[in-house]
Amino acid sequence: MDCLSARSPWERVALMFGAQLGKTETGNNWIGYTIHHSPGPMLAIMPTVQMAQRNSKQRIDPLIEETPALKALVSASKSRDSGNTILQKDFPGGTLVMTGANSAVGLRSMAAGKLFLDEVDAYPGDVDGEGDPIQLATARARTFARRKILLTSTPTIAGRSKIEAVLEESDQRRYYVPCLHCGHMQTLIFANLKWDKGNPSSVRYVCPACEGLMYNHDKTAMLAAGKWVAAPGSKYDGKTAGFYLSSLYSPVGWFSWEEIALAWEQAGSLDSKRKAFINTILGETWRERGEAPEWHQIQANCKGDYHVAMVPKGALFLTATVDVQSDRLEVEIRGWGRHRESWSVDYEIIQCFKTTSAGKQVVCRTNEPEPWRDLDALLDAEWPCVGGGTMPIWCMGIDTGYSAQDVYDYCLKHPQPDYQKTRTNVYCERTVIPIKGGHSSTKLIENISEHDAAQKRGGLRIVTIGVNVAKQMVFNALWKRKADDDSTAGMIHFPLEYGESYFKTLCAEERFVTDKGVEFRKKANERNEGLDLAGYQVAMAELCGISQLTEEQWVELEVRRESMAQPVATLPSVQPSRQVQAERVEERPRETETQAVNPWVQDQDRAVEGGYFERKRGGWLGRR
Numbered sequence: 001m002d003c004l005s006a007r008s009p010w011e012r013v014a015l016m017f018g019a020q021l022g023k024t025e026t027g028n029n030w031i032g033y034t035i036h037h038s039p040g041p042m043l044a045i046m047p048t049v050q051m052a053q054r055n056s057k058q059r060i061d062p063l064i065e066e067t068p069a070l071k072a073l074v075s076a077s078k079s080r081d082s083g084n085t086i087l088q089k090d091f092p093g094g095t096l097v098m099t100g101a102n103s104a105v106g107l108r109s110m111a112a113g114k115l116f117l118d119e120v121d122a123y124p125g126d127v128d129g130e131g132d133p134i135q136l137a138t139a140r141a142r143t144f145a146r147r148k149i150l151l152t153s154t155p156t157i158a159g160r161s162k163i164e165a166v167l168e169e170s171d172q173r174r175y176y177v178p179c180l181h182c183g184h185m186q187t188l189i190f191a192n193l194k195w196d197k198g199n200p201s202s203v204r205y206v207c208p209a210c211e212g213l214m215y216n217h218d219k220t221a222m223l224a225a226g227k228w229v230a231a232p233g234s235k236y237d238g239k240t241a242g243f244y245l246s247s248l249y250s251p252v253g254w255f256s257w258e259e260i261a262l263a264w265e266q267a268g269s270l271d272s273k274r275k276a277f278i279n280t281i282l283g284e285t286w287r288e289r290g291e292a293p294e295w296h297q298i299q300a301n302c303k304g305d306y307h308v309a310m311v312p313k314g315a316l317f318l319t320a321t322v323d324v325q326s327d328r329l330e331v332e333i334r335g336w337g338r339h340r341e342s343w344s345v346d347y348e349i350i351q352c353f354k355t356t357s358a359g360k361q362v363v364c365r366t367n368e369p370e371p372w373r374d375l376d377a378l379l380d381a382e383w384p385c386v387g388g389g390t391m392p393i394w395c396m397g398i399d400t401g402y403s404a405q406d407v408y409d410y411c412l413k414h415p416q417p418d419y420q421k422t423r424t425n426v427y428c429e430r431t432v433i434p435i436k437g438g439h440s441s442t443k444l445i446e447n448i449s450e451h452d453a454a455q456k457r458g459g460l461r462i463v464t465i466g467v468n469v470a471k472q473m474v475f476n477a478l479w480k481r482k483a484d485d486d487s488t489a490g491m492i493h494f495p496l497e498y499g500e501s502y503f504k505t506l507c508a509e510e511r512f513v514t515d516k517g518v519e520f521r522k523k524a525n526e527r528n529e530g531l532d533l534a535g536y537q538v539a540m541a542e543l544c545g546i547s548q549l550t551e552e553q554w555v556e557l558e559v560r561r562e563s564m565a566q567p568v569a570t571l572p573s574v575q576p577s578r579q580v581q582a583e584r585v586e587e588r589p590r591e592t593e594t595q596a597v598n599p600w601v602q603d604q605d606r607a608v609e610g611g612y613f614e615r616k617r618g619g620w621l622g623r624r
């Protein structure tokens, strides 16, 4: 209350309390003080208009009625004009307007030097399309030099709680009370409340310093000897006083420690009930538990027995995904087999360099041609297979999120799929598809842009991928262990050479289940390219028809791979070829072209002439 007095310099006062600790009462007292001692325009905002009406009738009216000083001021005004309604009280020198945070009209009703924002975590995020109600309300006080704003709430979810955000900018005061045995000043915390399981009446508070026991009735003495101690954090704004209080401090006769113990037992292990307990009783934000694979566990579980840049046994076609950053392209190559089992074959980071006229190598950016030429070399490469033979990349997807036009330009120089009504036909090897991430939580291939919209992209159609669905599939795959029957269906394997940095970016996001469905969020300060590319891979395999291949076609793929496992008689000795770009738009009959040297593979001996798929339209992945 001191901070709210007209003499106090604090501009904002924030209370993050458990339920039933007198938050609203604090505000109502302030209303009374304002009417009596410091009149001026005042706005009191509850989460809804109905709650404002209820608070006015049940709390404010009795407050005025039963306090002679207030009654005289407000009724005096009443007799002069009709300025007194349920939601408005006029008094000499000021007006009190009460409204709900769900009413933009109410929030804009008047400028006020004093704002009482009650239960702000229950406010809507956006009111009538006009934005955050707290900001709307705060704007009403902007012109007052000596404005004062009281915000109170029980908190909700960590990171999204409005009151928590304000508390972080405050001087963060907590109430310290002494141990009745050793005098140790401490904040009361739930972890020190002990009771015998199933018997809440055995509850006692254990001093962490002396292990002395205190009981509910001891609270009166402890609270009387307590004091607020501030501990401002790095976001302290210098003008906000903030107070934390949990129901552990509830005075004797109100909410007892026994009731707290009982409430915890009743909450059980249900997240929803625990959340209510943490929010309303402890007055703390609830930290949502996101699920995320642990990188070192995944590294241990999913590491294959093959080397990087080799296509392991079982992989029958290759896809690639590309993430474009300002200074680099990141590329993952993946081999796919039956039952969606897959093998990461290679992960390349193409750093952007170009050679100046003076012959010097300098760093450049992805909007210059050099990195795309490097990507071409990678796309042109044949990938050697364990057991013999090579494979081309069948289909590559490039994220258009960073620099769409560069990606469109690149894709236009390469074959595009045949998009039909019911399915997509990637009929040509080294097809390159522009892709982007969408928000669907139900569809893996969320959308394929229409031709009409594509005019300005030179006829390119862009595939939107439901990244939440895709990442869920990746998580499922990462979490999958070999089943009892030794099934490896759906598993992802990684080459022996992949290290910590890769697995960290693969495991950089947490999965949350929200009202809107499954959602993936990046952990703080982590890079997530590995997971982004892995998610897109799932979609590329789908575009290649992995879920539609018949048994006959799988067998054909296996036979094809098997038949390549012959010793190679002659090796090509041709330098990487740079095709005339225009040729790429059409099908790419490359019968006359011998195998390019694969700059991405050390062991060139394994690269063979011919290649894996028929190098013409109708290569069999296209014959579906």
Ligand SMILES: [Zn+2]
Pocket (backbone or CB within 6 Å): 179, 180, 181, 182, 183, 184, 207, 208, 209, 210, 211, 212
């Ligand atoms: Zn003690």
